[in-house]
Amino acid sequence: MHQYYSGNALYDYIEANNVTRYTFVTGNLWQLVYGDRNGIPKLLVAVSGVDEKEWGSFSSKEIDAFRQLSQLSxxxxxxxxxxxxxxxxxxxxEINLCTSFYRLTFSRHSPDMLKDLFSKNGLSVNSKQATKYINDKTSSAYHKWQRNTFGSDITVTDIDLWVNKDDKLFAVCELKRSKVALEKWEPYEDDFNNFHLIHNLIYPEYKFFIIYNLRTPFPFKDDISRLKVFEVDFSQTPPVRYVNTYQVAQLIN
Structure with missing residues (x-):
């Protein structure tokens, strides 16, 4: 089965060290936040790509991802x-759709039916050319359909990392990586619409952080030994501020 996302060294570190206060989804599973062009959240969707033998049944990972989103919904x-x-x-x-975490039952929908359902639940669908909604790591049949269907008046992003404290949600994190040196990298203003959407979803109860690490293509290295952290808070000026640079064990463990 095709894996749309090849991996992340930070995810690997969390799993290898059994750091249970950090949770995430990866592979063919995404936790998406949809909003209007002003970053006001409208609906949440856990999207799962499965093969033929998994079609029509829920895995524990799908259910956990759905219920995790549900606490924000x-x-x-x-x-x-x-x-x-x-x-x-x-x-x-065709897609299988579950609309309630109280009763985990499927209904079958066509793409057109799904478009209508999303529209009825607050998304402003139009025929204008869409901008790039989500990072290319989520290139899939669903995401291509989404980009070609909803038009230009929505914002959508995915949640990369959840942080718990005392067994309760404390923060969500956006993970960024590129070949730009750690000392020079700053969050791009082109991403601020997506940051605003997540901030509006979780503020003021929970924190929102950006975690950046260096990833070089030649030779390939996803270097998480040092992590640069920013806090996002659109009630402040500037809305994104540098916090500190940490050793991975210092931040994650």
């Missing part, structure tokens, strides 16, 4: 869906 009284599509091929003609 309940905070804002937002719709929250679990959506499953067949992960092979460049398009899909």
């Amino acid at each position: 309940l905070k804002h009284q937002l719709p929250c869906f679990l959506l499953q599509f067949k992960a092979f091929g460049g398009t899909f003609d």
